[in-house]
Amino acid sequence: MSEPRSRMLAVGSGRPTVEVVEAGQGPNLLFLHGAGGVVWAGALPLLARHFHVYAPVLPGFGKSAAEGLELIEDQLELFQHGFDVMEALGLDQPLLVGESFGGWIAGEMAALRPKEVGKLAVLAPIGLWRDAAPVTDLFGLEISELLPFLFHDMKSPAAVGMSQLTKLMSDKDDKTDEQVEQLIALLMGFRTAAKFLFPVPETGLERRLWRIRVPTLVLWGAQDRFIAPSYGEIWAKNVKNAQVVQIERCGHLILQEQPEAAAKEIQRFAGI
Amino acid sequence: MKFTWFHLMPYRWLPADFRQRYHSVWVDLPNGLYDPEKGHGLYNEYLDQLEYAEQCGFDAVAVNEHHQNAYGMMPSPNIMAATLARRTSKSMLLVLGNSIVCYNPPTRVAEEFAMLDVISGGRLIAGFPVGTSMDINYCAGQNPATVRDKYREGHDLIMKAWAAREPFAFSGKYTKLRYVNLWPRPIQQPHPPVWIPGLGSIETWDFCAEHDYNYSCLSFSGYKKGEALLKGYWDRRAALGVDDNPHSAAFFQQVCISETDAECEKQWWPHVDYFFNKCLHLYPGTSEAPGYRTAASLRAGVVAQVGNTSANHGKNKSWKELVEGGYIIAGSPDTVRQQIEELIKKLRVGHVLLGCQIGSSPAELVNRATRLAGTHILPKLRHIFSDFEDRWWPKPLPQSRRAVPGATL
Numbered sequence: 001m002s003e004p005r006s007r008m009l010a011v012g013s014g015r016p017t018v019e020v021v022e023a024g025q026g027p028n029l030l031f032l033h034g035a036g037g038v039v040w041a042g043a044l045p046l047l048a049r050h051f052h053v054y055a056p057v058l059p060g061f062g063k064s065a066a067e068g069l070e071l072i073e074d075q076l077e078l079f080q081h082g083f084d085v086m087e088a089l090g091l092d093q094p095l096l097v098g099e100s101f102g103g104w105i106a107g108e109m110a111a112l113r114p115k116e117v118g119k120l121a122v123l124a125p126i127g128l129w130r131d132a133a134p135v136t137d138l139f140g141l142e143i144s145e146l147l148p149f150l151f152h153d154m155k156s157p158a159a160v161g162m163s164q165l166t167k168l169m170s171d172k173d174d175k176t177d178e179q180v181e182q183l184i185a186l187l188m189g190f191r192t193a194a195k196f197l198f199p200v201p202e203t204g205l206e207r208r209l210w211r212i213r214v215p216t217l218v219l220w221g222a223q224d225r226f227i228a229p230s231y232g233e234i235w236a237k238n239v240k241n242a243q244v245v246q247i248e249r250c251g252h253l254i255l256q257e258q259p260e261a262a263a264k265e266i267q268r269f270a271g272i
Numbered sequence: 273m274k275f276t277w278f279h280l281m282p283y284r285w286l287p288a289d290f291r292q293r294y295h296s297v298w299v300d301l302p303n304g305l306y307d308p309e310k311g312h313g314l315y316n317e318y319l320d321q322l323e324y325a326e327q328c329g330f331d332a333v334a335v336n337e338h339h340q341n342a343y344g345m346m347p348s349p350n351i352m353a354a355t356l357a358r359r360t361s362k363s364m365l366l367v368l369g370n371s372i373v374c375y376n377p378p379t380r381v382a383e384e385f386a387m388l389d390v391i392s393g394g395r396l397i398a399g400f401p402v403g404t405s406m407d408i409n410y411c412a413g414q415n416p417a418t419v420r421d422k423y424r425e426g427h428d429l430i431m432k433a434w435a436a437r438e439p440f441a442f443s444g445k446y447t448k449l450r451y452v453n454l455w456p457r458p459i460q461q462p463h464p465p466v467w468i469p470g471l472g473s474i475e476t477w478d479f480c481a482e483h484d485y486n487y488s489c490l491s492f493s494g495y496k497k498g499e500a501l502l503k504g505y506w507d508r509r510a511a512l513g514v515d516d517n518p519h520s521a522a523f524f525q526q527v528c529i530s531e532t533d534a535e536c537e538k539q540w541w542p543h544v545d546y547f548f549n550k551c552l553h554l555y556p557g558t559s560e561a562p563g564y565r566t567a568a569s570l571r572a573g574v575v576a577q578v579g580n581t582s583a584n585h586g587k588n589k590s591w592k593e594l595v596e597g598g599y600i601i602a603g604s605p606d607t608v609r610q611q612i613e614e615l616i617k618k619l620r621v622g623h624v625l626l627g628c629q630i631g632s633s634p635a636e637l638v639n640r641a642t643r644l645a646g647t648h649i650l651p652k653l654r655h656i657f658s659d660f661e662d663r664w665w666p667k668p669l670p671q672s673r674r675a676v677p678g679a680t681l
Contacts, residue, residue: 066567069417073445139409139416139561140410140558141557142557145557180570180571183570184567184570184571187562187570188562188563190562191416191417191562191563192417193562194416194561194562194563195415195417195418195563198409198413198415198417199409199410
């Protein structure tokens, strides 16, 4: 399996320059990451066997400088940034895939300029709210406490891998410089997510869901404890061409916890 | 030297097993624990203490703002300052302060501070904190990624509103007002002195230097750890080419004053224990929202005001450790005076904010401490730094032009 390439992409003056992680050959797949950034593991390498995967990185994540976030002032500019990146990459009606935070952005992009998106696949997207099923507070938990909300099986390889990171969050003053930088990187990414989702991640998307007319796949982990699978029903009810599919034995981070099943569903939906 | 009596107003009846049953004193501590009738007594007791501080010779009395917090029961410091404005006449009123970003529009702060300044005859010191992350992000829902930008804009609007004598339009990113036109406006000209509470961020020091504001270092770790912070402050001012006037800085210090060294620990320990082990019991998950601190501040390893749990070194410490570490200054008036003098000289601060009430300390103990401070400590330290002009002190109306509460009845 080929390693992904990473490059910096300038999208225009006065707009943020961002990292793009890229791999594979085939139809274009534009992937919008969640609050953890682009993790090249799990389903992404599998998808790169069938698609040309482009994973742009929002300011504050990966190699995209946190300062770039100041150039994205509000929701609208965030969605426009998505299209700026798409245009700079020369993508015409790609399969747009978004996970969690990125799922929200992908849905909004499809609602905003429906003719520029080929198909839409959202994985446990956020942006909606029901008082009866509050979305977990991403910004009000210790990282170690957050993990059980992200994974169904805490013994799964992805969960075990991620729990290593949480050790960084101890309140002991014994971190190496490298660990401090890792911690700051994590916080800067969360800061970007917070800019659009703090304190309650209800974004107004529900009023716009009807505008999504492209074929849409909504994937949800059947055991998602971060944002309940019942939110999928709101998508099913409001998005005309939506298929909602639950993946068993799976929590919120679908691409990490059930990579094969997730990749298979996306390929099936894309007709590959 | 000027001495300010600073109240936090803690709730006194957190249960013995508080730390086992609840994860934080702040943000999400169920308010079922709060008894309003007890709170009634407590507010009045605490306001008595502040009024008594004036009688004992303190130069100012201070209140601050916290939300959803059992150790700081002043979500509206302005209400407290308003009662003090009527019941005091000599001491200055330090409101440290109003969290600008929580007020919409921020002209509310300009208005209320102007009211306090006018009611008190020009005795107000206006504090403008960014606010702790618990207060402004988790309790007030302000966005951590933009809150500092919003703070700066709100500050600029308030200062412009105080200065203007004609209505003006303000088109900011966070606030748009077609007509800004403050009624009333403050007595003090060009504006009441401004103090900025903070801990050790370079951004705060630069902001104070740029605007000639007082930097008030509010730490619960005491003067021995504070020395490094103030060194940073003075070094930064030197680097910026700004004067080293000691009155540009204030330092908060908790003190336990008894008649003799021998009886101090016995009298104060339960209340000190209550403060460090209950009042500073914080849940890390809601102590700092991502983006609250800049990457530069994080990298510098600067601790958040009180939020970062690694900063709460006062937890699980013995009386001896707290005293030796300078977290508290404790003992007879002589002992306390010596250490405050050391604080003043080592940190080079022209203002000391004394926390004379600590944790669950009862009225009698606190009032005695205030009296001892006023009689035996303050008079002996006032002369220090008297050759420097204090540009950060209110300029009230002379007594002859002041209204007397009740005089028209």
